[in-house]
Amino acid sequence: MSATSRQRLGWLVPLIPYLWLLAFFLVPFAIVLRMAFSHADTALPPYAPHFAGFAAIGEFLAALDLDNLRLLADDALYWQSYLYSLRIAGLTTLLALAIGYPLAYAMASAPKSWRGALLVLVILPFWTSFLIRVYAWIGILRPDGLLDAALMGLGLTREPLRLMNTEAAVLIGMVYSYLPFMVLPLFAELEKLDRSLLEAAADLGARPWTAFLTVTLPLSIPGVLAGCALVFIPAVGEFVIPDLLGGPDTIMIGKALWTEFFSNRDWPLASAVAVVLLVLLVLPLVLLQRARLARGGAA
């Protein structure tokens, strides 16, 4: 390729990320969106209507309908699953924050030579398959499993806790799995905090706890928000953990989606579930971002 033709293609370089997003995000999403307004059919692929070229686009659009969305609104199962997912994800986020903040704080306050090792310890679980780690929790939580054996062996409890297949088991599994996503952004935020700010606070008469509340905490808010978003968003759609550790009453929306798609072969309904989930998650984020931009612009 000559230098001039290389220059001529230079404009392509900044386009690459957009092409990537177009090919692997926008187009698949358009397909899912279109499916959400179709209806199930015993065909291949198992939905109708089919797109038969732009000549027949009028008929194609007319054949689309809102039946799936109506079903989602009417059938209590779905909106209860959405609410339950939001609840579990919310609890997971709060618990992960309650455990992750002190953890990240301790890591950031540790001597510099330790921090790398501590960071590796947080990331270490990722070396093992996620599924295997969730299965390991079954071994720990099941009746007469490791946890019961340990507690009863120590004489702390007399009978099995019966944690398996409960909401508590789901929460334990979720918090365990998502904790690193909370710790890492918090650690990054707390580590870059200038220690002299805390000295200045102490110098001006702030007790250690007051200095934390008035300096450390407000300055770590971006890390808190990032960590919460990183935990909450995937937690809402989580399917594996409730399926393996939860009971029959823990129906999260991810599980409902899985069932519609694979067991019922109702692709359009599954797509509708996914689209509504996406809107539920994206809308608050967009609003948050706009609020942040508005605040930054005013300052």
Added chain:
Amino acid sequence: MGQGTFAKRKASPGSVRRAFQPWNDPQARPLVEFRNVTKRFGPVTAVDGLSLSLYPREFFALLGPSGCGKTTLMRMLAGFERPDSGAILLDGVDITAVPPHLRPVNMMFQSYALFPHLSVADNIGYGLRREGLARPEIARRVAEMLALVKLEGLGARRPDQLSGGQRQRVALARSLAKRPKLLLLDEPMAALDRKLREATQFELMDLQSTLGTAFMVVTHDQDEAMTMADRMAVMDHGRLVQIGPPDVIYEAPVSRYVAEFVGDINVLEGRVSAVEGDLVRVESAVAGPLELDEDAPGFALGDTLLVGLRPEKIALSHDEPAQGLNKVRGEIWDIGYLGDVTMIQVMVGGEGGTLLKVALANRTRRIERPFAWDDAVWLSWDVEAGLALAP
């Protein structure tokens, strides 16, 4: 402190500044006392058995190269470091074990350490809120502080919307807002450019004399220390080498270290050949016989002695000066024109001899200078110009 025999000096100018000399008054009660304080960091002794008294209303400067322990000394006073041994007293009360938030001492940090999430007014009011003052009182004091540092109208800004000089003023206002008995300033001018630094030095001096707060400045910049301080201390390896008013430190340094750290100095080695009352005669290998007007009881005939000469105290001429013993022939090796002065390096004692620096004040606007490279010249100085220093 220093080498006993050299500590006593004839020159004791001091009094040219003001009559303020509490350190010479045995009745004066010190505001701060360090009593034999030692602080180690692992194998490094940062502060080594140091004793020091500061007085109310004093402007005190701690001067030394980086790593000499001056910052550690200040941080111990603020409460961020605990001495390994010794005691620190404030107003006669032992504060060695008092945590920083309970000390009536405030500090201006080198990095300013302004809270980036708070407005200028909230930064300045931070310490007042911790005292639990009522809102209107805080607002009043903050406004007063903003006026004091000439930042009226900027209270609502955030630190990142200020210039470096403005940020420095906010840091100063914040550290003064609680009306501390003693203000610690850690390299307060380090982040300012030269012009602003000079202006700020004088403002800081004005502010200090208006408020009557004792100031302790840590700096590695001797000009800054000399301009502002009533007294300054030169530190080296965790010890105070010399302490006194800036002019005494400059004109009567106790050691070669102090003489070389504060200002420029030429050093000639020689041997004492005669002592006649106040006059010491020195035989120098490169400069021949020299005379010093020094009250130096420690010197005996035959002792090796260093003669210190400040560059501005040497006169330069083409012809041999008529009188005096302190005159040396030399050849000009280098001329550096600095605007206000011209620095001339003169080789004395032929090739391989000693280079002496001479500072000539440029008193006229003439561009053509009387001296040029390779000129053979005479250097001469008064008997009172030379300093006897221990080798």
